[in-house]
Amino acid sequence: MLRSLEIRDMLLIDRLELGFGAGLNVLTGETGAGKSILLDCLGFVLGWRGRADLVRQGASQGEVTAVFDLPAGHPARGLLSEAGIETDEDELILRRVNGGDGRKTGYVNDRRVSGEVLRRLSEVLVELHGQHDDRGLLNPRGHRLLLDAFAGLDPGPARDAWAARRDAARDLAEAEAQLAAARSEEEFLRHAVKELEDLSPEAGEEEALDIRRRSMQAAERIRDDVARALQMLGADGAEGMMLDANRWLEAAADRAEGRLDQPLAALSRALIELGEAHGGVEDALSELDFDPAALEATEERLFALRALARKHDILPDDLAGLADELRARLDKIDAGDASIAELRKRMADAQASYQAEAQRLTDIRQAAASRLDQAVSAELAPLKMERAVFQTHVGTGEPGPEGVDSVAFTVATNPGAPAGPLDKIASGGELSRFLLALKVSLARGNDALVMIFDEIDRGVGGATADAVGRRLKTLAGDAQVLVVTHSPQVAALGDTHFRVAKSVSDGMTTSTVVALAHPERVEEIARMLSGDRITEAATEAARALLAGSSGQMGSQST
Incomplete structure (x- = not known):
């Protein structure tokens, strides 16, 4: 589980400390508020290759620290041992610094490591899913591994x-x-x-x-x-x-x-x-x-x-x-x-x-394919x-x-239509739902990975959005799930709710992230329902969504 994320002087973020909870964590906010920045920062500390201009303007360097739970038997322990890092601690601290000159330095439990070590650890810590998911379910090279895992094949x-x-x-x-x-x-x-x-x-x-x-x-x-x-x-x-x-x-x-x-x-x-x-x-x-x-x-x-x-x-x-x-x-x-x-x-x-x-x-895979x-x-x-x-x-x-x-x-997508690869046949909204249905079918019982869904509910609404949220909630029963969403139905099902906002002060634009208590959640979901002008009807609808969710999230202070 991802326990916390601390960001210093990265992109539009000045100082930010987030504590994540178990189950379903949702991040909401207006378009352009900076929700993707959080994923960029998380990807940075995990060693993923991404954008180069990460340091906040005017800062000498940027830094991201992520703390994960590390229970006994976690596959990350084997990777740490291979890297010469022995630990008896029950947490894993990843830290990465981006200098103003572009140099990146990574640390694991205060031991300096290469970006490759961070990337290998990320493979057993985090899964990212979205419409441009070329690292996971949309990559045909990994389909056999996924089917084998579903079949429990040795x-x-x-x-x-x-x-x-x-x-x-x-x-x-x-x-x-x-x-x-x-x-x-x-x-x-x-x-x-x-x-x-x-x-x-x-x-x-x-x-x-x-x-x-x-x-x-x-x-x-x-x-x-x-x-x-x-x-x-x-x-x-x-x-x-x-x-x-x-x-x-x-x-x-x-x-x-x-x-x-x-x-x-x-x-x-x-x-x-x-x-x-x-x-x-x-x-x-x-x-x-x-x-x-x-x-x-x-x-x-x-x-x-x-x-x-x-x-x-x-x-x-x-x-x-x-x-x-x-x-x-x-x-x-x-x-x-x-x-x-x-x-x-x-x-x-x-x-x-x-x-x-x-x-x-072959026999096992064919039988498992039918079940899948x-x-x-x-x-x-x-x-x-x-x-x-x-x-x-x-x-x-x-x-x-x-x-x-x-x-x-x-x-x-329709009876009689020719079948083809997921990313070639399905539209954006359809692709999101296919990925979610496939992930729900494949991921049951896998609690070692933190699953991140980046706007996987885009293009859907109403009852469909609610169904998407219910499936995400189901996944969160076995593993920690982080969702970047524009859907109020999905947001209402979260166990922990963060709002991302952007503000301008003294000519400097910054993004902030706050954890919402119940009253603030009502306001945020009402905004998602009605837009900039929050109506009483939207507020009542927000309360109804929260009341109908599988569980109401407690408050969290920042």
Whole structure:
């Protein structure tokens, strides 16, 4: 419920504070008094796109504040949470400032927000209906949603079936594309896999081969020198000569009186060291032995690994992984037909499930369309349109998450006349009554929204105007309703009555809005009945209208 509206320096309004009540709130006043200004200001604070020149002449900025009740479970709470605004309060305060430079700044519970956040909140707070209602009942794009709400339809299973069908179609298309692409390179894959399998590369193999190759190349270069050194150290070289020298010295030692003992000891030690050197060189020469064929084989494998890596533009160590990857791609080709067949079956099953859910929605919508047509027809008779025909057409549209149906509300104002869209067939007064009958049929039990009707009773009077007022009163039993009206019959049924007036002071035009007590209501309704000159007959008629209304509104002070 809209609890209050505060306006500062907007259009013709200087300062204004309004407190709205539950049920039916009516706003009356002479043409041009500024009733539409209130709607402009309310639309401004709700983020609606409208006129740009809103700031009152001479003011630096304008400001509008709207306070709504926010009971637990209200859909606005979810939108606030999405916007990062958490609240435990039972009221929602929207404030928007329009600077003199045209900049607009919005706030929700004193948190700065964008105009888009305000607009999203407005969708769950307020509904505006009038002869130029392009946001609601006259918009064909929303007719299916309205019918679904009337039917109490749950499209959740259909959405799930649509999502499953969409996913199955995507997976099938991707698999078919991948298989087609794989088959285009099948010959290359088989050749590449055979080449890799024939070579059978291993991770780290290239480095090991390179080390072995360099070792054998080094051995080939130094082995001859080591062999010659071994020969010079052996019996035909240093060892033989030192043994000969040792024998000669030992033969002469007995006659040398000890002078050769030390040299013989040194020579003995040298022979031992020479033997160790000979053994070490011999071992080294043994290790330097290699098979030239092994070197050739090592080089051939190393060069083959590097050539294949260059061919595939990867490192030699990645060849083993490439082989696994290419084999996997070949396996997919080999198993492709079976996989595609399985995916096609999944797609067919998903399509069948979606079609079943879509048909379920169609059946529910067709049955609900018949009930809605009967409900609207029942509402049209008291509105003096008993000869008009309202029909809800459920046709075939584009498949989607909510089924395959298109829904359109059409009317024929006279029997035998062709049916067509509401805004194309009905005149201004007829359109207002059609919208009201449709809204009464659709909106029962929806107390989350504040419904605003902007001169929806235009062009009707007498008993028809009274019927319009009664229907508005019926709507107000379940939700708060605001009505801008020129009809005294409608005004008399209001629970809260505001009068909008325009005055000029010091060359400045301003609009004022006051809540009317019972005596003032009699005067205002009498004015609406008779015009500028209020007669006694008009006053009596006003009293009769108020006395015959479903309830008399108490007084409200401003």
